[in-house]
Amino acid sequence: MPGTLSERPQLQHLTAQLDELKQKGTYFRLRVLDDVQAPVCTYDGKRVINLASNNYLGLTAHPKLREAAIEAIKMYGVGSGAVRTIAGTMKIHMELEEKIARFKNVEACVVFQSGFTANAGTVSSILGKEDFIISDELNHASIIDGARLSRAKIKVFRHKDVSHAEEILKEIASEPGRKLIITDGVFSMDGDIGPVDQLCDLAEKYGAIMMVDDAHASGVLGRNGRGSVDHFGCHGRVDIQVGTLSKAIGALGGYVCGSRDLIDFLYHRARPFLFSTSHPPSVTATCIAAFDLLESEPERIERLWDNTRYFKAELGGMGFDIGGLTTPASETPITPILVGDGKRTMEFSRALFDAGVMATGIAFPTVPEGKARIRTIMTSEHTREQLDQALETLERIARKMGILG
Incomplete structure (x- = not known):
């Protein structure tokens, strides 16, 4: 008999696929933050x-x-002890949801355990097999998974191609x-902004539900970081806004904003909400404090954009292909x-790390x-000296x- 789990034949197909990744040079090990x-x-012990x-x-x-x-x-202790619908809704959870709803200028909000579950849980619960999803081809994996779980008919339009999205809407x-029309507010791999305003026009023209995933726009775009909906002045035109508490907010979780009825429905039907224990009080409190900071320290967002403009200009001047x-x-x-x-790409990333720059290969x-x-x-906290050192290393x-060359 095999002596260890790694010698058992049941999962050898996984070992074979890992070996293939190693041969291709795209296998990676997790970097550990100390x-x-x-x-x-x-x-991994390296500064x-x-x-x-x-x-x-x-x-x-x-x-x-x-x-x-x-x-x-x-x-409140370290945990809530239950899912929200049984015994795990604490006063602090409600305070956070009310704060986010006010911040996003909507009626109500519900917080999920992650941005991924917010997307997947919402899309899968509000649609069924008779419905249609019109989705940008570069939308986040959580949107794709939610669309599949909904069993709705999925129609994919070319990236940011509003005319193609309208062709699909006409056909159906x-x-x-x-x-349901759905787009990322900011696309996570290329860093471009979704055409939220134009897709809102389509949603109104064809009577579609409009949904935006603002994970990478929250805290980055719009007034005090209110996201792409605010950036485009589309308040009241987006039925479902998804955001994250795990990126600019600095903690963990996701949220959905919209009408009171939408949020009440998600309370009853969104499976991640129904079947996962609610946020620890400590995480919830940090999120509340973070939204206070978005309002009181707008200079953080200004520094973020100053660093962004500088870094892009320098990379482009060196001759790097930074998209377009x-x-x-x-x-x-x-x-x-x-x-x-x-x-x-992976070799480049490893060489950069050895030279003192953490820049992940994808x-x-x-x-x-x-x-x-x-x-x-970029972040708001990088200094110009740090950016210059990173740029020198990259080049x-x-x-x-x-x-x-």
Whole structure:
């Protein structure tokens, strides 16, 4: 008999697929953070400039968030002990949802355990097999999974191609069932902004439900970080707004905003809400404190955009392909450096890490074959000195490897 689990034959097909990834050069090991998520931090024992974090506004270690977490633990303990619909809805959960609803200028809000479950749980619960989903081809995986779980008919339009989306709507106009248009506010791999205003026009013209996933727009776009809906002045035109508490907000979770009836319906039917224990009080309190900071410290968002403009201009001046040719042009703090080949991209990422820059390589299946890239993300807390050092390292390693001529 086999002596260890790794010798058992039942999962050998997984080992074979891992071996294939190693041969292709796209296999990776998790980098382990040894200290605080910050512009300069320690991964695997090595001090590096961090260009890979979603901590856009530097809130993960903000003193006010730390204090809020500690006070919440003292007052409420470390856990809620149940799902929201049984015994796990605490007063602090309601306070957070009410704060987000006011911030987003909507009637109501519900908080989920993650942005992924917010998307997947919402799409899968509000539609059925007679309905249609009109989805951008580069929408996030959580939207795709939610669409599949809904059993609705999925129609994919070319990236940001509003005319193509309208062609689809015309084709299915006479079909029974509801129609849902869905787009990312900011696309996570290319950093471009979705055409929210134009898709709202289509939704109104064809009587469709309008949904926006603002995970990478929350805390980044719009007034005080209110997102793409605010950025485009589309308040009252988007039926479902999804956001995250795990990126610019600095903590963990996702949320859905909309009408009171939408949120009450999700209370009754969204499976991640119904079957997952609610947020720990400490996390909930940090999120409340973070929304207070968005209002009281708008200079963080200004610094984020100052750093973003500088970094993009310098990368472009060095000759890096940062989108706009074979991929969409970045318009946000997410700036991809296009390499193309997956193996070469991963080698570039490893060489950068060895030289003191944490910049993650992303390859198939996260992005299409031939469009592998280093994805860089700016934060408000990077100093100009840190950015210049990272830029020098990027250029030096890229020229050494022949990525730059």
